[in-house]
Amino acid sequence: QDAFVAFHVDKLLVSKYLKSLQIGELAPEEPSVEPAKNKMLVEDFRELRATVEKMGLLKPNRLFFFLHLTHILLLDAAAWLILFYFGTSLIPFIVSLAALTISQVQASWLQHDLGHLSVFRKTKWNHLLHKFVMCHLIGASAKWWTLLHSQHHAKPNCFQKDPDIDMHPFLFTLGKKCSVELGIKKKKYMPYNHQHKYFFITLPPLLFPTYFHCHTFYIAYTKRYWADLAWMLTFYIRFFFTYGSLLGIKSLLAYYFIFRMLESSWFVWVSQMNHIPMDIYYDKNLDWVSTQLQATCNVEQSLFNDWFTGHLNFQIEHHLFPTMPRHNYWKVAPLVKSLCAKHGIEYQCKPLLTAFADIVHSLKNSGQLWLDAYLHK
Numbered sequence: 049q050d051a052f053v054a055f056h057v058d059k060l061l062v063s064k065y066l067k068s069l070q071i072g073e074l075a076p077e078e079p080s081v082e083p084a085k086n087k088m089l090v091e092d093f094r095e096l097r098a099t100v101e102k103m104g105l106l107k108p109n110r111l112f113f114f115l116h117l118t119h120i121l122l123l124d125a126a127a128w129l130i131l132f133y134f135g136t137s138l139i140p141f142i143v144s145l146a147a148l149t150i151s152q153v154q155a156s157w158l159q160h161d162l163g164h165l166s167v168f169r170k171t172k173w174n175h176l177l178h179k180f181v182m183c184h185l186i187g188a189s190a191k192w193w194t195l196l197h198s199q200h201h202a203k204p205n206c207f208q209k210d211p212d213i214d215m216h217p218f219l220f221t222l223g224k225k226c227s228v229e230l231g232i233k234k235k236k237y238m239p240y241n242h243q244h245k246y247f248f249i250t251l252p253p254l255l256f257p258t259y260f261h262c263h264t265f266y267i268a269y270t271k272r273y274w275a276d277l278a279w280m281l282t283f284y285i286r287f288f289f290t291y292g293s294l295l296g297i298k299s300l301l302a303y304y305f306i307f308r309m310l311e312s313s314w315f316v317w318v319s320q321m322n323h324i325p326m327d328i329y330y331d332k333n334l335d336w337v338s339t340q341l342q343a344t345c346n347v348e349q350s351l352f353n354d355w356f357t358g359h360l361n362f363q364i365e366h367h368l369f370p371t372m373p374r375h376n377y378w379k380v381a382p383l384v385k386s387l388c389a390k391h392g393i394e395y396q397c398k399p400l401l402t403a404f405a406d407i408v409h410s411l412k413n414s415g416q417l418w419l420d421a422y423l424h425k
Contacts, residue, residue: 050090050336051202053097057165057371085335089391093337093368096387100369105380108373113167116158117181123151124185131294145303149310155185156315157358163194166373183279187287188260189268191276201370205323205343206331212319213328219243219250220411223328227414231421241419244412251320256312257305318356321347321403322363325410326396340367341388345396347403349378356400364395 056062074080081087100106127148134140161167162178175190182190196211203209207216207226216222221230221240230240238246268276292300327342334342347353347361354361362377365384372380388395398406 050093050097054336054368054370055198055201057169058171061171081335082333084333086338086391089337089387089393090335092387092390096383097369099383100372100380103379105376106369106372108167108169109375110167112373112375113158113161116154120151120155120158120181120185123147123154127151128290128294131291136295136299141299141303145307145310148307149314152186152307152311153314154355154358155181156311157360159186159190159193160197160358160360161374163190163197164370166371179276179279183276184282184286187280187283188264189273189276189280191271191273192264192267195267195271201367203331204340204367205326205328206339207329209331212323215251216328220247221414221418222324222411223414224417225329227418228421231418231423234422236422240415243415244408247408247411252313252316253309254312255316257308260312261308317404317407318358318360320407321400322360325403325406337368337387338393340364341393341395343367345398345403346381347400348397349381353400361400 052062053059081090124147127144130140130144130147158167159178159182162174162181165171165174167177168174178190182188182193200210200212205213205223207213207223213222216226217230217235218237220238220243221227227240265277265280267273268280287304288300291303295303322344326345332339341364344363344367346364347357349361359374359377360366362374362381365372365377365380366374368384369380385395387393
């Protein structure tokens with residue numbers, strides 16, 4: 049299946065383990081494509097996938113990722129050195145916070161690459177460096193991220209299957225149809241008609257310092273990811289030992305909480321700009337390509353946008369080819385556009401600030417739809 053091909057680098061190794069689960073071959077008289085799936089689109093995408101492999105677009109450029117890791121480590125070291133050499137007064141404190149925030153966000157983009165097995169040809173090296181970046185540099189569980197993010201990629205924007213939209217309905221109401229259904233059922237967990245306002249003071253600044261902090265430890269502990277927990281412990285030992293030697297306890301806690309809030313805000317705006325404004329509803333069991341295209345949109349390319357978003361401005365290409373190294377997205381983008389044009393599928397690409405604004409607009413619209421349905425309008 050297309051999802052199997054998209055997720056796995058070493059398909060022979062995976063097939064070896066899956067063979068024991070095989071229950072038989074599909075009978076010749078059975079259709080190979082379900083009615084809900086676009087057969088011609090599936091065939092054309094598989095041809096595109098073969099073309100991509102022949103072009104070598106799934107092969108990583110190690111120099112690109114080495115330089116990316118280097119700039120992360122330099123910024124991480126600079127954050128501490130600024131306080132060490134210039135003291136802990138307001139200006140050095142702010143500059144140090146900025147350096148550490150940038151380092152942490154860029155590390156989160158790199159761990160995303162590693163989690164998708166797109167940095168090294170061998171899976172084990174991706175997993176090893178993933179633990180170093182995610183657990184040691186960031187302080188979160190690599191397996192926790194893989195567990196949640198794989199579900200997101202399999203069924204993006206599918207309610208009850210994509211953990212990235214679990215905020216519906218307890219914090220926000222998302223999607224036009226889901227919002228109307230919620231209103232008709234007279235369910236109200238929050239004042240959704242104001243969600244585009246309270247979004248600014250909830251999800252962006254607080255996702256990392258509160259929910260992610262608790263959830264990553266909870267999943268790592270309950271699922272016994274002991275190696276991840278040990279790696280995560282090294283982050284906190286390193287952070288509190290190095291920065292604790294320069295800052296008092298109150299300043300240290302303030303420093304930690306502020307950089308987590310800044311990191312969280314950056315991450316949320318970037319990660320939500322590609323999905324929240326798109327169609328959100330229950331799983332329609334569409335083909336792989338249609339599922340991904342309905343739930344994703346792109347942001348215009350530029351050197352800044354590529355760096356700022358970790359190349360997640362090419363969200364469409366990333367979802368269609370999740371193991372593709374991000375430095376090759378721009379090369380496959382014209383081919384994906386042609387595929388969409390051939391089949392009459394909208395290929396959305398917008399300016400960065402427009403993408404941010406669309407998050408707020410979509411929240412406002414879905415909140416209003418909920419209110420109208422709630423009031424029987």
